Amino acid sequence: MKWLTGNTVDILTALNEDFRLTQEDNQQVEEQVRQIIRQVIQNGDQALKDYSKKFDQVELQELFISQETIDQGYQQVEKEVIAALEAAKENIISYHQKQKQHDFMDTEKTGVLRGQLVLPLARVGVYVPGGTAAYPSSVLMNVLPAKIAGVKEIIMVTPPSVNGVPDVILAAAKIAGVNKIFQIGGAQSIAALAYGTETVPKVDKIVGPGNIYVATAKKQVFGVVGIDMIAGPSEIGILADESANPTYIAADLLSQAEHDTLARTILVTNSISLAEQVEKDIYRQLESLPRKEIAIQAIKNHGRIIIASTIASMFTIMNEIAPEHLEVQLTDPISYLHEIKNAGSIFLGEYASEPVGDYFSGTNHVLPTSGTAKFYSPLGVYDFVKYSQVTYYTKEALAEVKDAITVLARKEGLEAHARAIEYRFD
Amino acid sequence: MKWLTGNTVDILTALNEDFRLTQEDNQQVEEQVRQIIRQVIQNGDQALKDYSKKFDQVELQELFISQETIDQGYQQVEKEVIAALEAAKENIISYHQKQKQHDFMDTEKTGVLRGQLVLPLARVGVYVPGGTAAYPSSVLMNVLPAKIAGVKEIIMVTPPSVNGVPDVILAAAKIAGVNKIFQIGGAQSIAALAYGTETVPKVDKIVGPGNIYVATAKKQVFGVVGIDMIAGPSEIGILADESANPTYIAADLLSQAEHDTLARTILVTNSISLAEQVEKDIYRQLESLPRKEIAIQAIKNHGRIIIASTIASMFTIMNEIAPEHLEVQLTDPISYLHEIKNAGSIFLGEYASEPVGDYFSGTNHVLPTSGTAKFYSPLGVYDFVKYSQVTYYTKEALAEVKDAITVLARKEGLEAHARAIEYRFD
Numbered sequence: 020m021k022w023l024t025g026n027t028v029d030i031l032t033a034l035n036e037d038f039r040l041t042q043e044d045n046q047q048v049e050e051q052v053r054q055i056i057r058q059v060i061q062n063g064d065q066a067l068k069d070y071s072k073k074f075d076q077v078e079l080q081e082l083f084i085s086q087e088t089i090d091q092g093y094q095q096v097e098k099e100v101i102a103a104l105e106a107a108k109e110n111i112i113s114y115h116q117k118q119k120q121h122d123f124m125d126t127e128k129t130g131v132l133r134g135q136l137v138l139p140l141a142r143v144g145v146y147v148p149g150g151t152a153a154y155p156s157s158v159l160m161n162v163l164p165a166k167i168a169g170v171k172e173i174i175m176v177t178p179p180s181v182n183g184v185p186d187v188i189l190a191a192a193k194i195a196g197v198n199k200i201f202q203i204g205g206a207q208s209i210a211a212l213a214y215g216t217e218t219v220p221k222v223d224k225i226v227g228p229g230n231i232y233v234a235t236a237k238k239q240v241f242g243v244v245g246i247d248m249i250a251g252p253s254e255i256g257i258l259a260d261e262s263a264n265p266t267y268i269a270a271d272l273l274s275q276a277e278h279d280t281l282a283r284t285i286l287v288t289n290s291i292s293l294a295e296q297v298e299k300d301i302y303r304q305l306e307s308l309p310r311k312e313i314a315i316q317a318i319k320n321h322g323r324i325i326i327a328s329t330i331a332s333m334f335t336i337m338n339e340i341a342p343e344h345l346e347v348q349l350t351d352p353i354s355y356l357h358e359i360k361n362a363g364s365i366f367l368g369e370y371a372s373e374p375v376g377d378y379f380s381g382t383n384h385v386l387p388t389s390g391t392a393k394f395y396s397p398l399g400v401y402d403f404v405k406y407s408q409v410t411y412y413t414k415e416a417l418a419e420v421k422d423a424i425t426v427l428a429r430k431e432g433l434e435a436h437a438r439a440i441e442y443r444f445d
Numbered sequence: 446m447k448w449l450t451g452n453t454v455d456i457l458t459a460l461n462e463d464f465r466l467t468q469e470d471n472q473q474v475e476e477q478v479r480q481i482i483r484q485v486i487q488n489g490d491q492a493l494k495d496y497s498k499k500f501d502q503v504e505l506q507e508l509f510i511s512q513e514t515i516d517q518g519y520q521q522v523e524k525e526v527i528a529a530l531e532a533a534k535e536n537i538i539s540y541h542q543k544q545k546q547h548d549f550m551d552t553e554k555t556g557v558l559r560g561q562l563v564l565p566l567a568r569v570g571v572y573v574p575g576g577t578a579a580y581p582s583s584v585l586m587n588v589l590p591a592k593i594a595g596v597k598e599i600i601m602v603t604p605p606s607v608n609g610v611p612d613v614i615l616a617a618a619k620i621a622g623v624n625k626i627f628q629i630g631g632a633q634s635i636a637a638l639a640y641g642t643e644t645v646p647k648v649d650k651i652v653g654p655g656n657i658y659v660a661t662a663k664k665q666v667f668g669v670v671g672i673d674m675i676a677g678p679s680e681i682g683i684l685a686d687e688s689a690n691p692t693y694i695a696a697d698l699l700s701q702a703e704h705d706t707l708a709r710t711i712l713v714t715n716s717i718s719l720a721e722q723v724e725k726d727i728y729r730q731l732e733s734l735p736r737k738e739i740a741i742q743a744i745k746n747h748g749r750i751i752i753a754s755t756i757a758s759m760f761t762i763m764n765e766i767a768p769e770h771l772e773v774q775l776t777d778p779i780s781y782l783h784e785i786k787n788a789g790s791i792f793l794g795e796y797a798s799e800p801v802g803d804y805f806s807g808t809n810h811v812l813p814t815s816g817t818a819k820f821y822s823p824l825g826v827y828d829f830v831k832y833s834q835v836t837y838y839t840k841e842a843l844a845e846v847k848d849a850i851t852v853l854a855r856k857e858g859l860e861a862h863a864r865a866i867e868y869r870f871d
Contacts, residue, residue, distance in 0.1 A: 118561065242675045353837065374862040377854075379850050380557070382559055394650045408790040423804070424804045427529045427530070428800055430523075432735070436803060438700075438734075
């Protein structure tokens with residue numbers, strides 16, 4: 020792992036160089052995606068089938084996956100997996116229900132009513148990647164907040180495969196309450212959800228992670244439909260002092276590193292001896308990991324050990340990193356909550372290991388990555404609602420304020436705005 | 446105006462053709478913007494000055510606008526305008542304060558704590574267009590929700606002009622509490638806010654409407670920073686029955702039409718005689734409008750009168766349109782609130798004329814346009830906060846659920862995730 024030491028400013032400058040977010044410049048992919056979207060708009064289902072043949076090497080008769088196929092898939096999954104998914108579902112629901120928001124009405128001025136309605140989106144599309152990145156836990160995390168928000172129709176798309184969609188994905192979709200599943204992947208599936216085809220309904224918003232083609236397609240249809248955040252390399256940041264257990268820290272860093280060679284694993288500590296033990300333990304634990312090759316690349320290229328002189332500077336540095344996952348392995352961790360400014364999901368103490376949140380606690384595991392926790396939030400119920408403002412004025416209430424309105428309208432050169440008010444008093 | 450009649454399905458099909466949102470394909474602008482962003486990243490302030498000379502014909506010594514200049518501008522503005530802006534500010538604050546959200550903590554399971562923190566963004570950039578589109582009311586609408594959210598630093602950018610930034614814009618910025626103003630416009634100002642330069646601080650999110658270059662730049666930096674919705678042609682939809690006043694409806698439609706030749710004005714009614722009177726009144730009122738040429742284009746090309754047979758079908762059609770502004774000019778308008786599924790801002794009854802919301806009531810006038818109210822919300826306090834999840838487990842609580850976690854982790858092939866839990870119990 021690369022060590023960074025010195026004063027806070029130097030460390031932040033070095034990190035900024037290492038992790039700087041840059042405008043992705045991939046015009047070839049962008050142009051290819053633009054073509055795919057155009058084709059899907061023009062040729063609908065036929066375009067989807069053609070792309071499946073071309074990109075997935077699958078000749079599809081049907082895009083739609085029948086209830087029978089879903090039920091059969093569910094039956095094939097081990098009972099203990101089904102039970103674990105059901106238990107996770109219960110926790111996800113109980114956590115996300117607390118995110119539900121309520122309408123408000125304000126009547127503080129005579130004759131005036133102002134309010135805000137919280138309304139669910141009507142129809143949402145969820146992209147579920149194929150291959151080794153097909154995670155049943157992510158199906159629950161993407162679908163259940165939409166259900167709780169009151170979304171009536173949830174459409175899942177996932178790449179076709181000669182072996183069919185994995186049973187455990189079908190089972191997770193059934194458990195989560197997905198309404199329809201289509202076997203379509205890549206940019207073409209995003210186009211289908213954004214514009215609709217003969218069989219795929221147009222949705223209002225598309226969520227779920229995908230490869231570069233999926234991400235580029237989402238960015239291109241953004242505005243035609245809503246999209247969730249665009250996922251980049253994910254990361255874990257751990258704040259630890261000498262009281263922390265190096266074995267747990269090493270294990271948690273590796274759980275992030277095994278995802279992806281680009282995954283970032285960052286320890287910030289004021290204890291050099293802890294840092295040394297963690298690093299040693301990482302290489303020891305690595306040896307027997309099935310995904311050793313991935314994890315080792317991640318640790319070598321994107322692992323950082325940062326030595327800070329004080330707890331305060333540890334927080335300054337970590338807030339600048341704004342990690343997707345933040346573990347606080349300090350003595351009395353809860354006392355530091357107010358120091359955290361930017362983090363997707365915060366894990367306090369030595370038993371809140373990150374995988375607890377990935378699979379079970381009920382908090383969402385779809386989180387802002389690559390430092391975007393400075394402005395993005397975890398996926399939540401709030402992503403599946405929109406607000407409408409409500410205004411009512413009596414004639415008397417309008418009369419009282421009409422001069423202020425017409426003064427501002429005329430100052431902006433918008434005479435028809437002023438007259439719309441004045442006609443009411445002619 | 447174009448009339449649409451017939452059954453609901455036919456009307457919706459026709460509207461869909463007319464108003465269909467399509468993927469904007471402007472590769473020339475995209476490439477130009479990409480270059481501009483690259484230049485600003487490389488050359489910072491010098492690039493900004495070069496572009497000001499090239500695009501705005503202004504040679505700038507300083508990008509930053511001094512407090513003295515701002516105060517002088519404020520002094521130049523008519524007292525009644527200042528008073529109206531102050532009154533609007535008070536209403537905007539009192540409405541938006543109701544949007545503030547609170548942290549929550551959940552302790553329903555023994556040994557487990559889960560929660561959500563609501564944290565303000567640290568720094569926000571607000572784009573304010575120049576020329577005739579420089580609206581002081583929009584400065585208040587973009588800045589005040591960020592202040593209420595707790596954003597510490599609000600940076601405004603607005604195009605330079607040989608005559609300087611308009612006094613009323615400086616005054617509105619002062620009233621709203623903007624922290625710094627830079628005279629930079631176009632794609633280069635978005636690049637400066639997204640990446641930072643020697644004098645312009647990097648922000649976490651950029652809001653505010655702009656021309657095609659600004660909108661394209663925002664889309665390109667999306668992910669590096671947060672952005673608000675991308676604004677398209679704006680619209681008003683009015684639901685009216687025979688009890689409604691045609692003069693008011695005509696005036697309200699015109700107040701939208703005068704904005705822009707692309708503005709959409711849509712009346713949905715079950716009364717042919719009302720529709721006829723509205724149309725007649727529009728052409729009568731148009732005659733004396735200063736912005737007649739703009740309004741007439743909007744009305745002719747993007748005005749629609751839709752005749753529906755029932756109140757229920759009126760709502761079906763309007764929900765499909767999902768208007769930015771929706772006026773409900775029906776008898777007993779409040780009784781129909783539950784019928785509205787998609788609308789940015791709803792105005793009930795004949796005295797809640799749309800300009801009340803544009804200037805004064807305190808609800809936001811930055812709203813989802815072009816039918817995007819199906820998935821977007823008005824600008825609000827929620828746009829300037831992000832959430833962090835919090836999780837704490839005791840050893841005993843983790844012991845109880847560890848098998849479910851490891852089962853799921855191993856089913857997904859993520860052995861290091863399972864081991865991170867198991868190391869805690871070795």
